[in-house]
Amino acid sequence: MERFCIDVIAATPNPQQVVWAAMHQDYSEHYVWDSRDRWPPEERSGELIVKHLLAGERGHYGCLEHPQITFNVGYFPHSMMQQVRTHRVGVSFDVQCLAADTEITFVNDNGETSKELRTTIGELYERWTNGKKNIPQKSILGINEKPSIDYQCEGKNRICKMHLRVLNENNGLFETGHIKDVIFSGIQPVYRVTLADRKTLDCTVNHRLFTSAGWQTMGDAVGLITSTDGCVVKLTKPCSVMCNGMAVASNTESSQWQSQRQSAGTNIKAHPVKVTKVEYLGKHKTYDLEVDGQWHNFVANGMVVHNSFRYTGQRIINVAQGKQDIEEVFYLRPVGNYTNRQGKRYFYSEAQRSEDIKWCLEACKRYQQRIEEGLSEEHARGLIPFDARQNFVLSCNMRSLMHLLDLRWKKDAQLEAQKFCELLYLHFEKWSPAVAKWYKENRAKKAKLSP
Incomplete structure (x- = not known):
């Protein structure tokens, strides 16, 4: 413990x-x-x-x-x-997530944005799962003499290579990262957050935003109070969300701002913008991204938001390969005297505990084997002990x-x-x-x- x-x-x-x-x-x-x-x-x-x-x-x-x-x-x-x-x-x-029409910021090799790079998270999910839809050509007829529409299978690979704008949380400057996964999170209640500069973001109440006070769920950041039907009653706390900023020349101190067009050799620094309104939109399809690399965030509709994490089982494989302490991944009670709910007293011995640790290790090795054989993580994790350690966020009043x-x-x-x-x-x-x-x-x- x-x-x-x-x-x-x-x-x-x-x-x-x-x-x-x-x-x-x-x-x-x-x-x-x-x-x-x-x-x-x-x-x-x-x-x-x-x-x-x-x-x-x-x-x-x-x-x-x-x-x-x-x-x-x-x-x-x-x-x-x-x-x-x-x-x-x-x-x-x-879980945290965003509405389908949320625009995700990608940049080119020079860190510049353009209309050609703009896409919504809903479009990303479609391309991630089905590939990029080709434009129908009237000269090529398909079934029932309708224009042929098919999908390019390289959609996922291409998205993984695109440069996603992410925030270096240590210095407040934007860098680039890559998408690891695009996730459909189901139909959930969605709220529209409006900023003083008229940016809007449609998200769930528990999606985490990078505010001037650090990472906070949207609801906690604004002190959101809602009625039983989800409608907004009032906001009880002031809040500013970190957004795309002005260009800062790379040879200047971060505090020395220069308003200039972004170009090679120029950094972009995040800046706070005040939330002015939150309104309930009803239930909508929602999505999220998992970002690869050091910084697990991305820019959505110009605001810095936190990414989601998807279970991969890498820590289980790390145990199997001897790269991670088994008791960092699994929990076993300490050696000692215990009592169950029926009043039975028993002693959990060192020998029993050692045997249980070996059993956990064997389960990790079997998990690794099944993954290498092509099983999905959701299938293979049924082999591991029930008491894997769990990290989670809990909110309450x-x-x-x-x-x-x-x-x-x-x-x-x-x-x-x-x-x-x-x-x-x-x-x-x-x-x-x-x-x-x-x-x-x-x-x-x-x-x-x-x-």
Whole structure:
């Protein structure tokens, strides 16, 4: 369990003050914002929440749903993630993706863009899966005397060679990368993000954007609050998205800007543009890219967005070849005494653990063999042990966070799930100390469900 880790990616600032405002707006006839100079500070807000809402379980707990927090969770076993996902309420593990008409930025050998290089992610997916469609010629008739339309089979190979614009996240300058995969992500709710310079991007609420504050999901970046039907109620946070920038001469410092036409020897630096509006568009087909190389991002409609990752099983092959530590890829419990849910006590010995490690290694070798024989990753991974380590992003609000802790911090929960909750609670305590303290004293490990 020593490898387990949880980090906070993004969180609503002053969460207890947000809950306090929601409590008062529920019962106040006047607009609470007008008296904001008289709002209690964050610490005092927490005390008032406990006194007037949580203590004695007064009122409804909808006010706790406004503050949002997103965690990056690492190296937990797959079985634990399956437990966490079960009976969850208001906890998101969704994939990120973009609408079909999103324009992807490609450049030529000199780093220049042109109309000929413009294409949408929907068109890319069509070419990736079917090849580039030929233009029908009236002089060549096909079936039923209609113009013949066929596909060029080199579509995928050609796309892989195209220069994709990506951002060097260390210095803020654009470089080039290559596409590794084009992914259809299904039909999902899509929102349109509009910037001050009139750029727009149609994406899911959890697609990650590169903002002036770093990587954030779209919903977290703007503090998006929606109604039950998905429509936008309001944006609660200011946000600026990093976009295509002005040309900067390569022989100048990055802070010395020169407005000039991009040419060879010229760098392009990203710059922030403010989000002015977000609107719900309904459910649409969505897509994403996987980018090869060091920088896993690309430019969509002029904005820097994060790419998706597709399972490849390379870490399994690395274990088989001795290139990666087996316990970095698979989780096995430490040697020691354990108790199951039926009360049976047992000892997991060093000899048993060594045998299990050997079994994991043999499974990796069999996986590598099947891949070399041509099986797909989805087929071959059925051979590997269930408890491969899993990394994932988890988003929730304050109320659903307590619900998750209620479910998985109880004494008979899976040990790894209990450890997961312990690490979650440490971040909960830093983020919202008064509410977290009340939770620990009144609900923690008691198998209650937050109302």
